[in-house]
Amino acid sequence: MKTASVTDMETHFSDYLKATRRGPVIVTRKGKPVAVLLATGDEEDVERLLMAHSPALEAILEAARRRFRAGKGIPHETFWREVEEESTRAGKKPTTTRKNGLPQR
Numbered sequence: 873m874k875t876a877s878v879t880d881m882e883t884h885f886s887d888y889l890k891a892t893r894r895g896p897v898i899v900t901r902k903g904k905p906v907a908v909l910l911a912t913g914d915e916e917d918v919e920r921l922l923m924a925h926s927p928a929l930e931a932i933l934e935a936a937r938r939r940f941r942a943g944k945g946i947p948h949e950t951f952w953r954e955v956e957e958e959s960t961r962a963g964k965k966p967t968t969t970r971k972n973g974l975p976q977r
Contacts, residue, residue, distance in 0.1 A: 875900055881909075 874891050875898045881888055888897050892911035899907040912918050923929050939945060946954075 873898060875905075877901070878906070 873895050874888070876884075876888055878899060878901045881897075881899050888909055889911075891897050892909055897909040898905050899909060910921070912921070
């Protein structure tokens with residue numbers, strides 16, 4: 873893993889972008905890490921990264937966990953059936969499901 877100061881990063885940004893092909897680059901200010909520069913493979917990588925650091929999504933998931941623990945969840949099969957029905961109503965092509973009820977992508 874490579875490390876670079878903010879000053880060095882400003883001067884040689886293109887080089888550090890290339891370095892991300894081999895792994896993350898830790899950006900430091902006064903010797904302390906302040907950011908990480910990562911390579912992405914595609915837009916889905918970016919979306920997953922943003923979702924992983926989304927306070928709004930985390931709040932939604934925590935609220936869902938609380939409802940589930942309180943016995944207010946819905947069965948797995950019901951959830952996927954409703955997802956498929958909503959997709960059909962929205963005019964999207966239905967997803968083929970696996971035996972475990974999860975959609976195939």
